[in-house]
Amino acid sequence: MRNSRIRYLLTIWVILFVSIFTCNAQQIDTVYMNKIASSFKQITNLPQEKVYLHTDKPYYFVGDTIWLKAYLVNAITHFSGNGSQYVYVELINRKDKVLQRIKIQQDKDLFASYLTLPKTLEAGDYYLRAYTHWMLNEDSSFYFSKNLKILASQSSFMYPEIRYEQKGKKRTAIITFKRPDNGVYAGNYVHYMVRTKTHENKFRQQQTNKNGEIQIDIPEKEEIEQYIYVVLEDKQLKYKHTFYVPDAFDYQVDFFPEGGNLIGGCTQKIGIKAIDINGNSVEIAGDILNSSGDTITHFKSVYAGMGSFMLPVSMGEKYKAIVSTTEGIKKEFSLPEPEANRLALSITERNGVIHYTILHTPQKKLSENLYLVAHIRGFLLFIQPIEKEQGAINLQSVPEGILTLTILDGNYLPHSERLAFVRRENNSVWKLTPDKSSYDSRSPVSLDIHLSDLSGQPIKGNFSLSVTDNYAIGCDSIGDNILSNLLLTSDLKGYIETPGYYFKNNTQRLKACLDNLMLTQGWSRFNVEDLLKEQQTNPQYFMEVGQFVSGKVLDIRNKPLAGKHVNVFVNKRPYPSIYTDSNGVFLVDKLSYADTARVEAQVIEKGKIFRANVQIDRDYFPEATNAHPYINTKYQHQNEYIEEMQSPFVKEDGVLMLRLPEVVINARTLVKDRFSSYKMDDEEMLSQQDARTALDLVKKVPGFRIIDNRPYINPKYSQRPEHLMSNDVNNRNALRPKEKIDYGRTARFMLDNRAVGFNVLSLIDAADIIGVHKIDPEVDAAVNITQNLKYLEAAYNEAFESGATLEELEELEVDKQLQKMKDGSQNISGGCIVLTSRTGNLAIPSNSQGDTAFLLGFNRYKSFYSPKYTTDIERQSSVPDNRTTIYWQPKLLTDENGNANVHFYTADRPSYYTVVIEGITDKGVPCRYEYLLKR
Numbered sequence: 001m002r003n004s005r006i007r008y009l010l011t012i013w014v015i016l017f018v019s020i021f022t023c024n025a026q027q028i029d030t031v032y033m034n035k036i037a038s039s040f041k042q043i044t045n046l047p048q049e050k051v052y053l054h055t056d057k058p059y060y061f062v063g064d065t066i067w068l069k070a071y072l073v074n075a076i077t078h079f080s081g082n083g084s085q086y087v088y089v090e091l092i093n094r095k096d097k098v099l100q101r102i103k104i105q106q107d108k109d110l111f112a113s114y115l116t117l118p119k120t121l122e123a124g125d126y127y128l129r130a131y132t133h134w135m136l137n138e139d140s141s142f143y144f145s146k147n148l149k150i151l152a153s154q155s156s157f158m159y160p161e162i163r164y165e166q167k168g169k170k171r172t173a174i175i176t177f178k179r180p181d182n183g184v185y186a187g188n189y190v191h192y193m194v195r196t197k198t199h200e201n202k203f204r205q206q207q208t209n210k211n212g213e214i215q216i217d218i219p220e221k222e223e224i225e226q227y228i229y230v231v232l233e234d235k236q237l238k239y240k241h242t243f244y245v246p247d248a249f250d251y252q253v254d255f256f257p258e259g260g261n262l263i264g265g266c267t268q269k270i271g272i273k274a275i276d277i278n279g280n281s282v283e284i285a286g287d288i289l290n291s292s293g294d295t296i297t298h299f300k301s302v303y304a305g306m307g308s309f310m311l312p313v314s315m316g317e318k319y320k321a322i323v324s325t326t327e328g329i330k331k332e333f334s335l336p337e338p339e340a341n342r343l344a345l346s347i348t349e350r351n352g353v354i355h356y357t358i359l360h361t362p363q364k365k366l367s368e369n370l371y372l373v374a375h376i377r378g379f380l381l382f383i384q385p386i387e388k389e390q391g392a393i394n395l396q397s398v399p400e401g402i403l404t405l406t407i408l409d410g411n412y413l414p415h416s417e418r419l420a421f422v423r424r425e426n427n428s429v430w431k432l433t434p435d436k437s438s439y440d441s442r443s444p445v446s447l448d449i450h451l452s453d454l455s456g457q458p459i460k461g462n463f464s465l466s467v468t469d470n471y472a473i474g475c476d477s478i479g480d481n482i483l484s485n486l487l488l489t490s491d492l493k494g495y496i497e498t499p500g501y502y503f504k505n506n507t508q509r510l511k512a513c514l515d516n517l518m519l520t521q522g523w524s525r526f527n528v529e530d531l532l533k534e535q536q537t538n539p540q541y542f543m544e545v546g547q548f549v550s551g552k553v554l555d556i557r558n559k560p561l562a563g564k565h566v567n568v569f570v571n572k573r574p575y576p577s578i579y580t581d582s583n584g585v586f587l588v589d590k591l592s593y594a595d596t597a598r599v600e601a602q603v604i605e606k607g608k609i610f611r612a613n614v615q616i617d618r619d620y621f622p623e624a625t626n627a628h629p630y631i632n633t634k635y636q637h638q639n640e641y642i643e644e645m646q647s648p649f650v651k652e653d654g655v656l657m658l659r660l661p662e663v664v665i666n667a668r669t670l671v672k673d674r675f676s677s678y679k680m681d682d683e684e685m686l687s688q689q690d691a692r693t694a695l696d697l698v699k700k701v702p703g704f705r706i707i708d709n710r711p712y713i714n715p716k717y718s719q720r721p722e723h724l725m726s727n728d729v730n731n732r733n734a735l736r737p738k739e740k741i742d743y744g745r746t747a748r749f750m751l752d753n754r755a756v757g758f759n760v761l762s763l764i765d766a767a768d769i770i771g772v773h774k775i776d777p778e779v780d781a782a783v784n785i786t787q788n789l790k791y792l793e794a795a796y797n798e799a800f801e802s803g804a805t806l807e808e809l810e811e812l813e814v815d816k817q818l819q820k821m822k823d824g825s826q827n828i829s830g831g832c833i834v835l836t837s838r839t840g841n842l843a844i845p846s847n848s849q850g851d852t853a854f855l856l857g858f859n860r861y862k863s864f865y866s867p868k869y870t871t872d873i874e875r876q877s878s879v880p881d882n883r884t885t886i887y888w889q890p891k892l893l894t895d896e897n898g899n900a901n902v903h904f905y906t907a908d909r910p911s912y913y914t915v916v917i918e919g920i921t922d923k924g925v926p927c928r929y930e931y932l933l934k935r
Contacts, residue, residue: 033383035412036373039531040380046539048075048378048525049083051130051144052485054918056466056888058476059149063119066091066148067864069464069890070104070111070130071482071920075525076377078486078924080462081109084132085545086858088621091115091148094125094225094244096624097687105858109462112890113859122240123152125630131622133544140622141493142525146480147628151642158185158232158239164218171218175243177208177232184212191231191682196221199690208232218245229684240682244630251275251282253323255335256520259344259416262336264315265361268344270335271519274305274323279629281305281497286323288335290314304497306516313338315361340364345407345416349511354393354420356405358386369410376403376422377491378526400424401487402518406528414529419518421488423506427454430929432915438934441908442869442881445933447915449892449900458898461927463919465902467887471911472641475930477504482918486926491525495628503928541620547858548589549599551616551851553580560584561603561612569600577604593857598843602850616853675779678702681771681836694764698749698833701774707743711758713777713831715743744777745830752837756844763845764835771836780829864888866904881907892917911935 049072056067070087073080084106091100099121104113130144159178164171177185185208193203196219206214216228226245231238256271257263274282285300288311296319299309311319319335343366344359358366370386376399384391386407395403403422407415428451435446451459468475477500480489484499502514549568553561566586568575570593580586586601603610678701680686691697698704703714749756751764845852866887869875887904894900906913913933920926 029410032371032410036383036408036532037380040375040378042531043076043378043526047083048138048142049073049132049135050075050078050142050486050490051087051132051135052482052490053089053128053130053144053146054464054466054482054890055128055146056885057468057473058479059151059473060117061151061884062117062121062123064117064150064884066115066117066128067466067885067888067890068113068115068128070113071462071486071918072106072111072132073486073920073924075490076379078920078926080920080924084134084543086132087111088131088133089113089115090129090621090624091117092127092129092624092626093122094242094626094630095227095687096626098621098624099126101621101856102859103856107861110891112464113861114864117150121150122242123150124242126150127626127628129624129626133541134539136541136620136622137539139493140625141627142490143622144485144490145626145628147626147630157234158241160230160232160239160241160243162228162243173216173218173228173243173245175214175216175228175230177212177239184208184210185232185234186210186212188212189233190214191233192216193229193684193688194218195224195227195229198222198224199688201688203685203688231682231684240684242684247277249329250277251284251325251329251331252277253284253286253321253331253333254520255321255333257336257344258346258519259359259418261342261344261416262313262338263342263344263359263361264313264317264338264340265363266344266359267310267312268359269308269346269519270299270311271308271516272299272301272306273520274301274325279495280631283326284323285326286321289320289322291318302516303501303513306513306520308516308519315340343370343407343415345405345418347405347418347420349395349420349515352395354395354403354405356391356393356418358389358407358416360389367409370415371408371410373406373408373528374403375526375528376401378531395422398422402491404526404528408528408532412532417528419521421502421514421518423511423514425506428452428459428921428925428927429454429456430917430927430931432929432931434933439906441906441910442875443906444869445904445906447902447933449894449902449917451894451898451900451921451927458896459894459921460896460898461894461919461921463892463894463900463917463927464890465887465892465915465917466885466889467904467913467915467933469884469886469907469909469911470914470932471909472882472884473914475914475916476500477930481928482920482926483928486920492521493525494521496521546589547591547593548587549591549601549616549855550585550587551601551614552584553586553603554584554613554615556613558613564610564612565604566614567602567604570597572598572600593855594860595857597855597857599853599855600850614851616851618853619856675775676773676834677776677779678774679772681773683770686766686770686772689766691766693762693766694769694835695761697766697769697772698761698835701772701833703774703776704747704833710743711747711749711833712743713747713774713833747830747833748780749833749835751835751844752840752842754844756835760845764842768837768839768842769835770838771834773834773836775832775834777829777831780832864890869905882909883907886913892919906935909935 052071054069054071060066068089070089071080072083072087074083086106087104089102089104090098092098100115102113102115104111126148128144128146128148135143157179159180161176161178163174165174177188177190179185188208189205190208191203191205192214193201194216195201208214218226228243228245229240230243231240251274253272253274256273258269258271262268272284274284276282281304283301283305285298287298288296288309290296297309297311299307301307315338318337321333321335322330323333324330340361341364342360346357346359348355360366366386366389372384372386372391374381374393381398400422403420404417405420406417409415431450433448439445451461453459478498480499481503483503488502489496489499496517502510502517504510549570553564553566555561560580560583562580562582562584564580564584565577566580567577568586568588570591575588575591578586578588599616601614601616603612603614680689680697680700686697689697689700691700699706705712705715707715746758749758749761843852843854864887867881886907887902889902892900892902913935915931915933917929918927
């Protein structure tokens with residue numbers, strides 16, 4: 001169904017473009033044309049997907065809920081439906097750590113869900129990323145990505161501030177820790193880390209002075225983002241904060257000759273783009289000088305550090321630019337050198353027609369075997385022989401988006417390329433009619449919505465609607481939206497600052513700014529040169545249309561075992577047995593599971609568990625990287641509200657009261673702290689260990705050693721004899737068979753208050769661990785002498801079930817341990833390593849004949865809560881209603897008559913509401929509409 005819709009649309013486009021050019025078809029080499037057409041056909045045979053997320057607000061407070069809807073469309077046609085059935089959405093922090101990940105299941109062509117922000121989340125910069133499993137075959141630059149500011153929503157006991165001092169090459173950061181009453185934290189210990197490399201950054205400690213300050217020298221760093229992480233300890237509480245260290249200001253200006261090459265003997269347009277070291281735009285102005293130092297022309301940026309100018313180019317000249325920022329910082333840059341044997345495609349758009357010119361030196365003549373190839377979003381529009389230096393393209397029937405024009409020779413080699421953006425006047429008419437001109441607090445609102453084209457014909461479509469309080473939330477009119485994303489940013493690789501700006505209107509100024517963007521961006525999703533290589537391979541990742549469990553069964557030599565009987569359990573629910581194929585692969589499909597599913601697989605042979613290596617396929621998720629620079633967003637009209645939310649005081653019933661932040665005390669953690677001689681229970685500290693498994697983390701604990709594959713804490717002999725430390729077999733055999741060294745008792749291990757075997761640690765992902773505590777043998781013995789009677793037997797059973805070795809079970813043997821305690825022995829422990837997982841109840845991996853895995857299921861959908869004030873008691877309730885998102889409807893569908901309707905109730909605060917509607921029509925046209933509703 002999906003492919004037929006795409007073929008239908010592409011056929012219509014072909015018919016439309018036949019009339020654009022009036023060239024003799026016989027002049028086109030049929031073989032040449034078929035070669036290019038077959039290359040472009042790859043895109044329709046293996047269609048690409050795009051994802052866009054519409055969120056209810058542009059920024060959030062900790063404790064908020066992010067309501068979102070994902071629009072999944074075909075990358076060429078923008079049709080939705082019948083593609084992937086699942087979309088992955090991730091919340092990622094500035095350190096590229098995935099904090100939350102959900103899997104949204106399609107429900108009647110709709111992908112709607114939510115993310116709840118915990119109250120313990122650190123305020124700062126984050127980003128949302130979205131993709132499908134099928135999109136993993138593409139460059140990660142084409143995943144949806146959106147920077148997100150999350151602000152503190154409650155008061156804090158600490159207000160850290162940072163300033164920098166520079167003395168020569170030495171740079172120092174001075175951090176002040178303030179209290180809400182303007183007092184300072186004096187005499188407090190602060191643990192801190194300065195990130196200069198990816199891992200293994202050391203934590204250090206200082207004590208704040210009488211002014212509540214510490215001073216930190218900032219060392220040289222690798223090519224990574226540098227930050228200072230601080231933890232201030234005050235009685236039972238810890239305060240954590242991350243300061244991102246700005247690089248010393250510098251900027252770069254790049255010059256882009258139109259068509260890619262600077263052609264001598266021509267007057268050519270040159271695009272400019274200025275960005276600072278962090279990727280943000282810089283406004284500049286400057287002069288172009290020739291090799292004699294004469295000023296040829298002036299230039300300046302027009303918007304977002306971009307602009308253009310015309311340059312008369314002479315062969316043999318070397319041009320340079322003297323550039324100055326608005327702050328007066330001057331730099332010098334060289335332009336590309338003019339070339340004699342190249343071509344450049346120059347275009348000008350007037351009244352819906354693109355006029356093009358082939359630029360070349362006066363001495364060079366055009367080759368007879370040059371062709372002009374045009375495509376939009378990878379759909380081939382035409383192939384036309386170039387017979388003259390000039391020509392025209394009528395844009396009347398060209399769809400909106402990025403038009404790519406490429407000059408190819410007879411050997412399919414590109415000589416010049418130019419991007420142009422085709423804009424269309426708004427062909428959809430929105431009409432939103434409220435049932436009243438204004439509303440009281442807690443009053444019902446009814447909005448009638450009608451969508452039609454310019455001729456008045458109704459338009460059907462799939463949309464989402466948000467209503468936000470203007471006092472609290474400002475609409476981001478120049479940020480990325482569904483128009484700018486599907487038509488612009490999703491087809492260009494690289495960061496585009498304020499993409500929504502280019503779609504505010506269709507004035508000549510905005511057209512010029514958009515053309516400057518096309519001049520300087522220079523790389524699109526569908527690259528002609530890459531397409532013509534025809535290196536099409538089978539995709540590595542499939543289009544996900546259902547849930548399943550797969551894996552392999554191998555023998556002890558890791559050879560596949562065919563025809564083996566496999567039992568699969570999902571959340572302890574059995575599924576019909578299946579058999580492995582010739583490659584040892586098994587697959588159970590047509591499953592349905594939500595959240596996180598525990599999957600178990602075992603091989604059964606003759607009614608018994610068969611000894612084999614069973615491997616369940618794990619979920620794969622791409623590495624998190626964000627190419628978008630973080631900027632200090634200014635919320636112009638919401639400062640008063642943000643100050644109100646972050647103030648330590650709140651007015652209730654006319655009385656000013658101190659609002660205290662939530663404090664969660666974990667009694668189990670405090671008890672553990674009391675006996676620990678060493679601890680790693682800070683996520684930043686753990687992330688610096690460069691560990692893949694829990695065993696890697698445990699190896700970082702001071703005093704922990706592995707001797708003869710047995711674990712010890714502070715072993716009695718810290719150094720073995722030299723002949724035993726060697727890996728040489730002959731030296732190892734030098735020890736007499738009866739000689740034995742006593743290293744003390746081996747260490748024991750606890751995971752979430754459960755005993756686990758040492759060999760299990762290598763099966764636990766380090767990312768699942770948030771705490772590692774060491775309890776020394778003497779302390780552990782003293783503590784457990786009164787506790788072992790209670791849980792010793794349970795510990796033995798847990799260790800047995802988790803696959804502990806025979807030696808480990810013997811050391812946990814109940815009778816022997818009890819006898820030792822009865823005899824009054826105090827040395828019953830070799831110490832303990834206590835691990836705490838992120839969930840607090842992590843499943844203990846098994847090294848038995850089966851395999852256990854945890855797979856991500858779809859996120860359970862819940863509706864946005866919208867209060868209904870239908871009675872006087874509800875309307876007069878003293879419970880405040882200060883919603884920032886007044887209403888969220890992800891399932892707004894216009895019917896055959898283009899109509900839809902929504903109902904909701906106003907909140908308490910008198911304010912204007914902004915209504916934002918985004919979505920896609922049934923013809924694949926993205927739409928966006930904003931409406932101001934008087935409260």
